[in-house]
Amino acid sequence: MVAIRLYNTRTRQEEELVPLIPGKLRMYVCGPTVYDRAHIGNARPVVVFDTLFRLLRHVYGEGAVTYVRNFTDVDDKINAKAAQTGRPIRDITDETIGWYHDDMDALGALRPTHEPRATEYIGAMIAMIADLIDRGHAYAAEGHVLFDVRSYAEYGRLSGRSVDDMIAGARVEVAPYKRDPMDFVLWKPSDDSLPGWESPWGWGRPGWHIECSAMAKELLGETFDIHGGGIDLQFPHHENEIAQSCCASHTGKFANIWMHNEMLQVEGKKMSKSLGNFFTVRDLLDQGYPGEVIRFVYLGTHYSKPMDWTHEKAEQAEATLRKWRERTRDVIPGEVHPGVLQDLADNLNTAGAIAELHVLANAHDAPTLLASARLMGLLTEELGGWETEGPADGATLSALDDLARRLARLREVAMDTKNFSEVDTLKQALIAAGVEVRMSKAGVELLPGAGFDAEKVWALKG
RNA sequence: GGCGGGUUGGCGGAGAGGUUACGCAGCGGAUUGCAAAUCCGUGAAGACCGGUUCGAUUCCGGUACCCGCCUCCA
Numbered sequence: 001m002v003a004i005r006l007y008n009t010r011t012r013q014e015e016e017l018v019p020l021i022p023g024k025l026r027m028y029v030c031g032p033t034v035y036d037r038a039h040i041g042n043a044r045p046v047v048v049f050d051t052l053f054r055l056l057r058h059v060y061g062e063g064a065v066t067y068v069r070n071f072t073d074v075d076d077k078i079n080a081k082a083a084q085t086g087r088p089i090r091d092i093t094d095e096t097i098g099w100y101h102d103d104m105d106a107l108g109a110l111r112p113t114h115e116p117r118a119t120e121y122i123g124a125m126i127a128m129i130a131d132l133i134d135r136g137h138a139y140a141a142e143g144h145v146l147f148d149v150r151s152y153a154e155y156g157r158l159s160g161r162s163v164d165d166m167i168a169g170a171r172v173e174v175a176p177y178k179r180d181p182m183d184f185v186l187w188k189p190s191d192d193s194l195p196g197w198e199s200p201w202g203w204g205r206p207g208w209h210i211e212c213s214a215m216a217k218e219l220l221g222e223t224f225d226i227h228g229g230g231i232d233l234q235f236p237h238h239e240n241e242i243a244q245s246c247c248a249s250h251t252g253k254f255a256n257i258w259m260h261n262e263m264l265q266v267e268g269k270k271m272s273k274s275l276g277n278f279f280t281v282r283d284l285l286d287q288g289y290p291g292e293v294i295r296f297v298y299l300g301t302h303y304s305k306p307m308d309w310t311h312e313k314a315e316q317a318e319a320t321l322r323k324w325r326e327r328t329r330d331v332i333p334g335e336v337h338p339g340v341l342q343d344l345a346d347n348l349n350t351a352g353a354i355a356e357l358h359v360l361a362n363a364h365d366a367p368t369l370l371a372s373a374r375l376m377g378l379l380t381e382e383l384g385g386w387e388t389e390g391p392a393d394g395a396t397l398s399a400l401d402d403l404a405r406r407l408a409r410l411r412e413v414a415m416d417t418k419n420f421s422e423v424d425t426l427k428q429a430l431i432a433a434g435v436e437v438r439m440s441k442a443g444v445e446l447l448p449g450a451g452f453d454a455e456k457v458w459a460l461k462g
Numbered sequence: 463g464g465c466g467g468g469u470u471g472g473c474g475g476a477g478a479g480g481u482u483a484c485g486c487a488g489c490g491g492a493u494u495g496c497a498a499a500u501c502c503g504u505g506a507a508g509a510c511c512g513g514u515u516c517g518a519u520u521c522c523g524g525u526a527c528c529c530g531c532c533u534c535c536a
């Protein structure tokens with residue numbers, strides 16, 4: 001069995017993945033707050049950990065891997081949207097979850113084993129909060145329950161911060177009911193306009209961090225193998241998860257390996273609404289970027305480095321995938337290339353693995369290329385189809401066929417007369433219409449290419 | 463202020479203390495009426511300053527610059 005090595009943020013070093021339960025692998029990844037379409041930054045961890053999920057299933061067996069990714073469906077952003085639109089919260093979250101599934105499916109991400117909704121685990125959260133109070137790690141105050149960061153000596157270990165340093169930064173909410181400014185909310189009161197649940201501390205709703213601790217415990221147990229998410233979650237979210245879970249557990253342990261993907265940028269800049277470079281996955285799909293192309297761009301940069309989304313990368317990815325799909329058409333997948341597997345097992349080096357795929361393609365080893373690419377969720381049947389669809393409808397395609405025949409006739413004549421001016425005129429017009437013109441001894445082939453303009457084609461047909 | 467990431471050939475982007483990354487673009491060739499597509503081949507690198515070493519782009523220290531998180535936005 002291939003040894004998988006992963007960089008562990010918790011220990012700041014690369015480690016061999018040794019399942020806590022032999023033969024079983026348990027992974028938790030922080031999922032979305034469901035109040036709007038997922039943007040392309042949200043999608044990076046989805047693709048990264050989907051690729052890891054696929055690798056783990058390949059190595060340990062499909063049934064041996066349990067992957068949990070939550071939906072945060074109780075949150076003030078959702079409440080705000082409900083208040084703004086007058087729609088019921090459940091409508092909003094159901095709709096958003098549907099979008100999320102559609103969009104992530106389009107990127108070739110497998111559905112996790114479990115996708116728990118926070119609102120379905122309120123009981124487990126209340127139980128964990130009560131347990132934390134009993135153990136002296138949390139306290140109720142003015143309808144809130146707060147975690148006492150001073151009660152947990154390891155607080156700040158994951159993110160390499162000390163409580164005192166963070167207070168010096170003075171970016172924390174100071175509330176009179178807090179014992180320490182860094183204490184964070186486990187439970188907070190709700191008024192009539194907000195969603196809430198009965199609890200020992202009154203009508204209220206959970207703080208953000210407790211849901212992951214509670215759901216991970218319910219679905220994976222007190223300890224498990226891998227916890228993933230974006231690096232932005234390292235503090236405070238993951239720090240707080242660790243504090244809650246470790247203080248509420250019998251072993252004092254939580255996730256074994258912590259993995260964080262770096263952030264995504266757009267054309268070299270932070271994606272933000274104010275810069276106008278903010279895209280949802282749906283935006284890109286609607287603009288015509290196939291989901292597989294988006295996935296390929298993501299996998300082209302190692303997850304531990306900032307990734308830049310650029311149009312140029314997407315174009316190159318599309319050209320590469322187009323070529324590979326042509327080469328693997330009707331090919332039966334062979335064995336996964338050991339080099340590809342080795343690269344993925346080496347801290348999920350997807351960029352290195354893609355380089356190996358290029359080598360396989362150049363070596364004309366289509367069966368191995370296909371099997372290896374599929375391990376990464378590329379060249380799969382589900383993601384295919386886009387490469388042959390093209391931007392032309394059926395009628396336009398038949399118009400192209402007519403033009404191809406006309407061009408072929410003109411060319412035959414020109415071969416005899418040695419006067420190619422008419423052929424070249426038509427060819428240039430076709431190229432100007434975004435048509436790829438392929439002429440060979442076998443004949444003439446016209447394909448809709450980049451910048452294809454159906455109107456110009458119809459004008460040429462006359 | 464605290465924490466973290468980065469700086470590699472024209473562009474993108476990896477690994478490895480000594481031997482070709484890889485892709486795109488470029489260049490040469492095959493093919494083509496000319497092209498396109500395809501195929502074959504090929505030049506080009508590691509911010510700066512020190513240190514360790516027989517040897518560093520790769521390890522260590524420092525400098526500069528870029529970026530992110532700590533704040534509703536991943």
